[in-house]
Amino acid sequence: MTSRPDPAECFVYITLPGTTEPVTAARFEITTDRTGAPLGRLVYGKSYLERSDAVPFDPVELKLTSRIYETILMKGVFGALRDACPDSWGRRVIERHLGQAVLSELDYLLNSPDDRAGALSFGLTQKPPGPKRRFNQTIALAKLQAIADAIVDDEELPDDPEVTQAGELLLEGTSMGGARPKAVVEDEEGLWIAKFNRSDDKWNHARIEHAMLALAQACGLTTAESKVVSVGARDVLLVKRFDRANTDAGYRRARMVSALTLLRAEDSAQRRDRWSYILLVEELRRVSSEPKKDAMELFRRICFNALISNTDDHPRNQAIIAKGRDWKLSPAYDLVPMPQVSLERRDLAMICGDQGRFANARNLLSQSARFLVPDDDARAIVDAMKDRVKGTWYKTARTAGVSERDCERIAGAFAYPGFDLEQIQPVDG
Numbered sequence: 001m002t003s004r005p006d007p008a009e010c011f012v013y014i015t016l017p018g019t020t021e022p023v024t025a026a027r028f029e030i031t032t033d034r035t036g037a038p039l040g041r042l043v044y045g046k047s048y049l050e051r052s053d054a055v056p057f058d059p060v061e062l063k064l065t066s067r068i069y070e071t072i073l074m075k076g077v078f079g080a081l082r083d084a085c086p087d088s089w090g091r092r093v094i095e096r097h098l099g100q101a102v103l104s105e106l107d108y109l110l111n112s113p114d115d116r117a118g119a120l121s122f123g124l125t126q127k128p129p130g131p132k133r134r135f136n137q138t139i140a141l142a143k144l145q146a147i148a149d150a151i152v153d154d155e156e157l158p159d160d161p162e163v164t165q166a167g168e169l170l171l172e173g174t175s176m177g178g179a180r181p182k183a184v185v186e187d188e189e190g191l192w193i194a195k196f197n198r199s200d201d202k203w204n205h206a207r208i209e210h211a212m213l214a215l216a217q218a219c220g221l222t223t224a225e226s227k228v229v230s231v232g233a234r235d236v237l238l239v240k241r242f243d244r245a246n247t248d249a250g251y252r253r254a255r256m257v258s259a260l261t262l263l264r265a266e267d268s269a270q271r272r273d274r275w276s277y278i279l280l281v282e283e284l285r286r287v288s289s290e291p292k293k294d295a296m297e298l299f300r301r302i303c304f305n306a307l308i309s310n311t312d313d314h315p316r317n318q319a320i321i322a323k324g325r326d327w328k329l330s331p332a333y334d335l336v337p338m339p340q341v342s343l344e345r346r347d348l349a350m351i352c353g354d355q356g357r358f359a360n361a362r363n364l365l366s367q368s369a370r371f372l373v374p375d376d377d378a379r380a381i382v383d384a385m386k387d388r389v390k391g392t393w394y395k396t397a398r399t400a401g402v403s404e405r406d407c408e409r410i411a412g413a414f415a416y417p418g419f420d421l422e423q424i425q426p427v428d429g
């Protein structure tokens with residue numbers, strides 16, 4: 001293991017709306033406050049602020065001003081920057097790549113490749129480094145999957161130049177967040193997030209997630225586009241990136257921030273007091289260019305999550321994007337059913353009504369006005385979606401290639417009895 005000095009500061013670049021090359025926008029440093037805790041500081045560059053086409057990194061915290069922004073949340077990394085950083089999967093790949101188990105937050109920012117979510121990138125030079133146009137092609141999926149398997153199993157990668165090169169390839173495509181093994185790949189249609197099944201998965205994740213996106217669309221939700229490809233004997237889910245648009249000049253990049261950033265929340269489940277759809281819809285109504293449409297869409301998503309027992313609907317699984325200057329709710333992604341033992345009470349990850357996180361129709365309806373959905377409409381949405389999920393999940397799953405056995409395994413996730421319970425359930429934190 002080599003020891004490397006911790007970088008303490010970096011430049012932040014942004015690819016502006018309508019363009020395909022990054023420009024320098026800000027300086028970011030992590031230092032410590034008086035108690036020794038990490039303190040992040042960000043300042044936009046003067047020349048960036050002078051540009052007429054400059055846009056802020058996010059719509060809530062880092063406004064376009066010359067002030068010095070400071071944060072002690074999330075180890076000193078501002079939400080908009082943290083959203084461009086890999087989560088557990090990408091971090092693991094970077095650690096393997098650098099041969100170090102403990103890395104600083106800036107290490108992760110600087111060592112993640114440039115296919116990260118959103119329009120930001122990071123570097124140590126004032127001028128953005130030259131463009132790298134190399135993306136993994138879908139043809140490399142088999143190799144990428146084999147490397148992902150080795151990393152999941154914590155196996156040594158064979159000391160073979162081809163594998164080392166493929167290891168680099170995986171690194172080249174892992175800066176997306178999330179915990180599942182994944183890589184970014186390109187085909188003639190554009191960029192996709194390839195999500196790999198794990199050998200210890202209880203079911204065929206790729207096909208089930210694909211089916212849930214289809215079911216969500218059938219329920220009127222706007223979702224990411226997806227397809228399943230078979231690589232050898234295994235299925236891989238490809239989710240089309242909605243934050244990139246292919247043009248002759250290269251890729252345009254939309255800014256993207258998670259609900260965690262919008263809520264100014266922390267990401268550990270122990271500190272989830274601000275994980276709330278009610279707070280989120282208030283923020284969304286303030287920042288969205290289509291507040292009414294987005295608020296109603298969010299209401300539908302909560303309802304859908306409750307009806308498929310998607311209890312992993314944490315604030316990193318919701319985002320807003322800006323292709324131009326305006327922000328709006330991103331398409332839905334990472335929709336996964338979680339069959340659970342309890343028939344009476346299941347909780348979403350975020351507060352969704354007067355009874356906290358309870359995935360229950362009455363609870364959702366208790367706050368529907370905040371989503372700008374009139375009472376009668378809200379009731380009608382809930383009832384229609386319940387009928388649709390109940391009546392069509394199986395057929396949708398089978399059409400998406402989910403096996404009969406897997407359908408049996410996930411059957412308990414859909415329209416569970418507690419969704420309709422009328423009596424008050426105890427509220428949890």
Ligand SMILES: Nc1ncnc2c1ncn2[C@@H]1O[C@H](COP(=O)(O)OP(=O)(O)O)[C@@H](O)[C@H]1O
Pocket residue numbers: 117176177178179180181193224225239240241242243316317319333334
């Ligand atoms: N279609 C997409 N386009 C752009 N970014 C996406 C898309 N889907 C997911 N992301 C981003 O990638 C991250 C990881 O994807 P996700 O599907 O949530 O993976 P995981 O199942 O590992 O959590 C998300 O948190 C989000 O920031």
Ligand SMILES: [Mg+2]
Pocket residue numbers: 177178179316317334
């Ligand atoms: Mg996720």
